[in-house]
Amino acid sequence: MPRSALRRYFRHGLFPQLMVFEAVARLGGVTRAAEELHLAQPTVSTQLRKLSDTLEVALLEQRGRGVELTPAGRELLAACEELAGLLARTEERIAALRVPKSEVLRIAAAPGARQLAARLLAGFCMRHPGVQASLHVANRAQLLGRMAAGEDDLYLISDRGDAATMAFHAIASEPLSVYAPPGHALARARAIRHEDLACEPFVLREPGSSTREALLAECAAHGVRLSARLEAASDEAVAEAVAGGVGLALLPESAAASFLRAAAIVPLDVRGFPLERVWGLAHAKTRKPSPHAVLFLRETLSEAAPAKALVYA
Numbered sequence: 465m466p467r468s469a470l471r472r473y474f475r476h477g478l479f480p481q482l483m484v485f486e487a488v489a490r491l492g493g494v495t496r497a498a499e500e501l502h503l504a505q506p507t508v509s510t511q512l513r514k515l516s517d518t519l520e521v522a523l524l525e526q527r528g529r530g531v532e533l534t535p536a537g538r539e540l541l542a543a544c545e546e547l548a549g550l551l552a553r554t555e556e557r558i559a560a561l562r563v564p565k566s567e568v569l570r571i572a573a574a575p576g577a578r579q580l581a582a583r584l585l586a587g588f589c590m591r592h593p594g595v596q597a598s599l600h601v602a603n604r605a606q607l608l609g610r611m612a613a614g615e616d617d618l619y620l621i622s623d624r625g626d627a628a629t630m631a632f633h634a635i636a637s638e639p640l641s642v643y644a645p646p647g648h649a650l651a652r653a654r655a656i657r658h659e660d661l662a663c664e665p666f667v668l669r670e671p672g673s674s675t676r677e678a679l680l681a682e683c684a685a686h687g688v689r690l691s692a693r694l695e696a697a698s699d700e701a702v703a704e705a706v707a708g709g710v711g712l713a714l715l716p717e718s719a720a721a722s723f724l725r726a727a728a729i730v731p732l733d734v735r736g737f738p739l740e741r742v743w744g745l746a747h748a749k750t751r752k753p754s755p756h757a758v759l760f761l762r763e764t765l766s767e768a769a770p771a772k773a774l775v776y777a
Contacts (some may be wrong), residue, residue, distance in 0.1 A: 657713075
């Protein structure tokens with residue numbers, strides 16, 4: 465549409481006229497709209513007439529004591545609803561910039577995402593010098609408990625969980641592969657079956673860890689139960705145990721990288737692997753994020769394509 469055709473929409477007083485029209489259309493009459501807007505009925509009628517004159521089309525038709533929208537009126541009402549939604553979203557984003565500097569943006573992340581969370585928070589604080597932020601690291605089970613209690617603004621977790629109660633926005637992904645110590649009997653094997661893993665000792669993350677749950681769920685889907693020789697509370701500790709010959713383990717690429725460069729561990733060619741771990745920012749649907757959290761989420765999503773691969777130094 466040529467910009468010259470939009471000039472009628474920039475006339476003085478058009479926005480108040482649109483507000484009056486929306487109220488009349490929504491409430492079905494001038495009287496109720498006047499009461500809601502705290503205006504005199506003649507003022508409402510005048511605003512409607514001016515709007516109709518500006519747009520050069522009839523918007524309402526009298527039907528008994530009420531009014532009915534014309535086709536043009538229905539189109540304008542839809543536009544009013546879109547405009548109201550746009551302004552509401554804009555106000556939320558701008559409100560984040562009005563928040564007192566003392567408000568703290570609280571992010572909680574799984575151990576495997578602490579580097580990603582730290583980078584995201586560092587960038588956000590650099591862009592918004594007045595913001596204070598905190599980062600809490602805990603395993604998935606603990607994060608879900610914190611989410612239920614509303615202890616943080618956003619949670620960097622590794623899967624979508626219950627879509628009915630959780631809003632999840634994917635921001636990155638990384639592969640999870642099975643690793644073994646060098647010289648292991650399966651190191652040179654190809655297309656290793658899940659059944660072959662049942663005979664091997666495993667190093668597992670602690671209960672509640674998403675890495676542990678992903679491995680056990682994948683094997684259970686093939687009717688396989690793993691034998692746990694050791695449990696560890698971090699991916700780095702798991703990788704150290706694998707390098708020491710304790711057993712096999714599922715590790716994210718980020719945790720395995722330095723051990724691979726040192727030839728301390730080797731990846732195994734197991735059918736169905738690597739698994740994909742998707743990281744996302746989540747919050748309970750029953751809790752409205754703070755203005756700072758809304759701004760952090762919007763900026764993070766605008767900078768990272770959904771399920772973007774993680775890049776580690």
